[in-house]
Amino acid sequence: xxxxxxxxxxxxxxxxxxxxxxxxxxxxxxxxxxxxxxxxxxxxxxxxxxxxxxxxxxxxxxxxxxxxxxxxxxxxxxxxxxxxxxxxxxxxxxxxxxxxxxxxxxxxxxxxxxxxxxxxxxxxxxxxxxxxxxxxxxxxxxxxxxxxxxxxx
Numbered sequence: 060x061x062x063x064x065x066x067x068x069x070x071x072x073x074x075x076x077x078x079x080x081x082x083x084x085x086x087x088x089x090x091x092x093x094x095x096x097x098x099x100x101x102x103x104x105x106x107x108x109x110x111x112x113x114x115x116x117x118x119x120x121x122x123x124x125x126x127x128x129x130x131x132x133x134x135x136x137x138x139x140x141x142x143x144x145x146x147x148x149x150x151x152x153x154x155x156x157x158x159x160x161x162x163x164x165x166x167x168x169x170x171x172x173x174x175x176x177x178x179x180x181x182x183x184x185x186x187x188x189x190x191x192x193x194x195x196x197x198x199x200x201x202x203x204x205x206x207x208x209x210x211x212x
Contacts, residue, residue, distance in 0.1 A: 061211070063164055066151040069208050070144035070165035074131075074172020076201040077140050078119045080147040082112035083205035092212040093154045100150055100158070120198055124191065131173055144169025151212070
């Protein structure tokens with residue numbers, strides 16, 4: 060049951076920050092915290108995969124602050140978050156031999172994180188009178204959430 064909750068939650072993280080979730084899951088797989096050997100997701104345990112996702116996550120933190128960054132609810136961005144959530148949920152599901160269940164829960168979590176994160180960020184931005192503090196709070200929640208999920212594995 061716990062793995063299913065974690066799969067849903069990593070999807071929420073993917074909804075907040077597309078690349079933070081796969082960076083965390085790739086490091087978890089690389090460090091042996093979630094077994095992916097012998098599955099189609101074994102590439103997630105490779106060191107180059109973990110480093111690539113980490114660089115992409117850092118780039119996303121920067122790009123998110125730019126004024127021309129498209130809305131997370133735009134089709135391409137929303138789709139990317141769903142794919143990220145699916146991948147990460149499947150990585151967690153692999154530990155229980157439940158790739159499909161993890162994948163589906165990751166998708167649901169990504170939808171929740173995308174829409175809920177958008178609404179929360181808009182409200183925080185209105186409260187602060189600008190977007191940057193809201194974005195930084197969202198960054199912190201995504202990173203802390205990913206770390207807590209990895210720790211729970």
